[in-house]
Amino acid sequence: MSDNLLEINNLSIHFETENGLVKAVDNNSFTLKKGETIGIVGESGSGKSITALSIMQLLPTIAKMPNGAIILEEGQTTDLTKLSKAQIEKIRGRKIAMIFQEPMTSLNPVMTCGKQVTEVIQLHQKKTFEQAKKETLALFQKVKLPEVERIFNAFPHQLSGGQKQRIMIAMALSCQPTLLIADEPTTALDVTVQKGILELLNDLKTEYQLSILFISHDLGVIRSIADRVLVMKKGAIVESGTVKTIFENAQHPYTKGLLACRPSINQHLKRLPTIDSFEQETAVDFTLNPQEVATRKAKLYTGTPILTVKNLSTWYPAGKNFFGKTTSFVKAVNEVTFEVFKGETFGLVGESGCGKSTLGRTILGLEKAQSGEVIYTQQNLLTADDQTWNTIRKKMQIIFQDPYSSLNPTQPIGLAIMEPMKVHRLWKNDKQYRDKTIDLLETVGLNASHFMRFPHEFSGGQRQRICIARALALQPEFLICDECVSSLDVSIQAQILNLLIDLREQFNLTYIFISHDLSVVQFISDRIMVMKDGKVVEIGDADAIYNNPQAEYTRELIGAIS
Numbered sequence: 001m002s003d004n005l006l007e008i009n010n011l012s013i014h015f016e017t018e019n020g021l022v023k024a025v026d027n028n029s030f031t032l033k034k035g036e037t038i039g040i041v042g043e044s045g046s047g048k049s050i051t052a053l054s055i056m057q058l059l060p061t062i063a064k065m066p067n068g069a070i071i072l073e074e075g076q077t078t079d080l081t082k083l084s085k086a087q088i089e090k091i092r093g094r095k096i097a098m099i100f101q102e103p104m105t106s107l108n109p110v111m112t113c114g115k116q117v118t119e120v121i122q123l124h125q126k127k128t129f130e131q132a133k134k135e136t137l138a139l140f141q142k143v144k145l146p147e148v149e150r151i152f153n154a155f156p157h158q159l160s161g162g163q164k165q166r167i168m169i170a171m172a173l174s175c176q177p178t179l180l181i182a183d184e185p186t187t188a189l190d191v192t193v194q195k196g197i198l199e200l201l202n203d204l205k206t207e208y209q210l211s212i213l214f215i216s217h218d219l220g221v222i223r224s225i226a227d228r229v230l231v232m233k234k235g236a237i238v239e240s241g242t243v244k245t246i247f248e249n250a251q252h253p254y255t256k257g258l259l260a261c262r263p264s265i266n267q268h269l270k271r272l273p274t275i276d277s278f279e280q281e282t283a284v285d286f287t288l289n290p291q292e293v294a295t296r297k298a299k300l301y302t303g304t305p306i307l308t309v310k311n312l313s314t315w316y317p318a319g320k321n322f323f324g325k326t327t328s329f330v331k332a333v334n335e336v337t338f339e340v341f342k343g344e345t346f347g348l349v350g351e352s353g354c355g356k357s358t359l360g361r362t363i364l365g366l367e368k369a370q371s372g373e374v375i376y377t378q379q380n381l382l383t384a385d386d387q388t389w390n391t392i393r394k395k396m397q398i399i400f401q402d403p404y405s406s407l408n409p410t411q412p413i414g415l416a417i418m419e420p421m422k423v424h425r426l427w428k429n430d431k432q433y434r435d436k437t438i439d440l441l442e443t444v445g446l447n448a449s450h451f452m453r454f455p456h457e458f459s460g461g462q463r464q465r466i467c468i469a470r471a472l473a474l475q476p477e478f479l480i481c482d483e484c485v486s487s488l489d490v491s492i493q494a495q496i497l498n499l500l501i502d503l504r505e506q507f508n509l510t511y512i513f514i515s516h517d518l519s520v521v522q523f524i525s526d527r528i529m530v531m532k533d534g535k536v537v538e539i540g541d542a543d544a545i546y547n548n549p550q551a552e553y554t555r556e557l558i559g560a561i562s
Helices: 048-055 085-091 113-125 129-142 148-152 161-173 191-208 219-225 243-248 253-260 275-279 290-300 356-363 386-395 413-423 430-443 460-472 490-507 518-524 542-547 552-559
Strands: 004-017 020-033 037-041 063-074 076-079 096-099 179-183 211-216 228-233 236-242 307-320 326-340 345-349 371-376 396-399 478-482 510-515 527-532 535-541
Touching (some): 004 211, 020 211, 037 048, 037 219, 048 211, 129 148, 129 161, 161 191, 191 552, 219 243, 228 243, 228 253, 236 243, 236 253, 253 490, 326 356, 345 356, 356 396, 356 478, 396 460, 413 430, 413 460, 460 490, 490 510, 490 518, 535 552
Parallel strands (some): 037 211, 345 527, 396 478, 478 510
Antiparallel strands (some): 004 020, 307 326
């Protein structure tokens, strides 16, 4: 009897598009043993998720499968591609379960979390609601959710991202499948929450004797959970091997590039290597000389800070009495004090909900402060009038986390970049506005042909470049980068981080760089401030914070990096 639970033989999946045939999966073969975890890694568009969806037989109707077999060895040999809709529905959930990337869109927002899990149990196991509820509560305890009765009756929007993902894991395990497919289940989560989810999956794998197909674009995550690794590029498997082999002796230039382009906590680099440099075999030494670091920092911390924040607090109403008077507050930012110097990159790090983004938005006047001072070039922004703000707005800009929702989907990107320049009347005529917009597009690595294209016609990395170009349109001197690389592939993330470094040097910019990923913050920042529950935990030199953290919370954040 075979040790293999799953065999994929010569699988191809094609899409007919306006631009011709797209080979999403190109003649791939691999096996998954019983009790094994295989990690599939690659950039967005490499075919990882389409491979997973083909196993579940959840491909979109426009997908064509010209050849291939997907064999499940579970009690009997079954080719999943040959099953009818009714037959595959009996296998989904019972034998093969899937955890999707975004739990918020995978859970029904108008149904309680408990009801969604009990529904699956009742559908596949023909149990009463009371029996299903008892099993659901036990599963919630198994996936380490707190206050299981409360969460059973809670709606998805009432839970954190990590809790929602645990609900999805409980749902996937509810019918005790033998194969669990996890499609980017930790991508949107903080590093500490991510570490907890990975530890949970490893524990459940042992307890339930699961085979896991784990999909991610982050090789660090794959390293901590997988036994073997498949590396995919443009639909094809370009390299495979054990975790040890792939991480210590990668052979393919694409794999080497993926490994190199994630910031490392163990070495100082001027810039991050990119996949292109490995595939073109252009060896470049990006090592940063310690003397260069010392010289840069000696220049930075002379003179007056460009920004001084004193005892800043931003509170939100949390409860009101019968008469509508606020009785309690959420202290999103609570008595925060720090300084930023001209030309500095000031890193701001902490878990979701710690107050990072609220702090950034309060500095820019996008949130109303409860108390404190925000002094920018000797001007207290909290007491500034509209005329002062009109001047300040040109100098201070923000790059938001999600580039797609930051852009108007009905407006060509050239006009979106041009718009703030016209509002502030920077130039004399339309030709000057257009020429300046094209200059900005070329500055961020795009070109004039992109001017009249719409946001949906660009990749995530290109959209983030567009948002950076728009932020530069008013020739600012101070930029707040709010999680601007957190949703990007590590390869695209490396390109955007390099671009930000280049722009800092070219335009003498000052950054507040907000992220929950300490390795990214440490790479780009001169100093780091760690926040938790609206308060400052510690502030210091980026290397000092990493090598000798003073606070237990900072040590936990560093320890959680894969």
